Amino acid sequence: MSEAVLPSVAAGDSDAVERCLDRYGGLVWSLARRYFARPADAEDAVQEAFLSVWENARRFDPSVASETTYVAMIARRRIIDLVRRGKAARRTMTQNDVSRLDAPPPIEELADPGATTFEADGVALLGFEVAEEAQRVRVQLARLSEDQQRVLRLALCEGQSQTQIADLTGWPLGTVKSHARRGLSRLRELLAEETRPVTTKQEADR
């Protein structure tokens, strides 16, 4: 793993800002693109997201989360906030093929390192890091009920709202919320039970 850049970013080091963009720009851009149809809207969201990353750079604690996860978390929060404020007019659909909807969601790609390779100072370490964490999540995600997996994938990987998921699945809104909350809670528990937990803080808490 490379040295963290956020402490230097917090100090106002312009070189660190560039390294931060090189390392995490693609990740934040990818997250924004899930929520915004127009590239111009996604670009605006990325700018807002990075402002939030810089504002929160001093709060980064490597004992709680990896730098990649922390940057993605801060950026994603800001992007979702923009979505909720109506910055993205979105509409999605699915085919009303109930038999296919009942099939397990294709989560295999989550652990594909080739799909998550980013160049960071000439080294594809972010791809490795993301892929490694994704592999752990994939394994534990597969232990959830199919309904929970489906809702979590739609919400987190596809960026679908609660209402959109209810439309897609035909489930009542309350059922969608219930599957999502219980699934996320269970996923967190399963990850915490692993030998190598998501965060060292969780390990200390166990």
Added chain:
Amino acid sequence: MNATPASGGPSPHDAQRLDELLADRALWGLDAAETAELERLLAGSADADEGYDLVATTLAAAGASESLPPLLRERLLDDAAEFDFAAARGGSAVTPVTPRRAEWPVYTMLAIAAGLLLSFWMGRPAPSPLDNRQALVASADDLVEVAWAPQDDPSLEELPEEAAYGDVVWSDAAQQGYMRFRGLKANDPAVEQYQLWVFDAERDERYPVDGGVFNIPAGEGEHVVPIRTTLPVTKATLFAITVEKPGGVVVSDRSRLPLLASR
């Protein structure tokens, strides 16, 4: 559960509600009322708890695979140059930086203004969808151009050859495309409408992107319809036209599918 009540802190009911709000925040974000409720409940909690956010983010980030556009990188560097890192480091309020939007050169703006004035003065009509299609075909380096393949549906007229039903042009980079139709019957918008779906290689194939609802007017000849996707399409692989109720649908049963175009 996952939120940690302080001693003498929230009731079991509040602790459960706090847990729900933390999960919802990680999944979909919160509205203003929910945010206020979360802040109220967190005041009685010893641990703000970002555990749900970390798990949700790990899953959400797993499929991230795009590169930052170079021009956007330049804008981010401009934003950083104006950002008050000292204030942020000190934890004091940071004067908000207004993110710089893409700026057009002055001469470009003047040229556009002059063009608009000239076309207004000359009474020139706005570009037609066909004009826009031709412009896209001429300018897009990544243009996808595929012919419609007719399916078995009463909305299609009999044409002498399959390729005669028209085609689709699409640019992933421009997020822009146009459809040409021949032999697709005029619809009564009060009864039914046509709807486009775009299948994206980067998305689950069960969830194609809505490409917009449209009508085919009565009359002979070719009709050009712009594609209006409401989600980003990274790599379009298949275009499908369905016949739906007025206004279109969120969930299509694909019972009527007159045209398909596959790259």
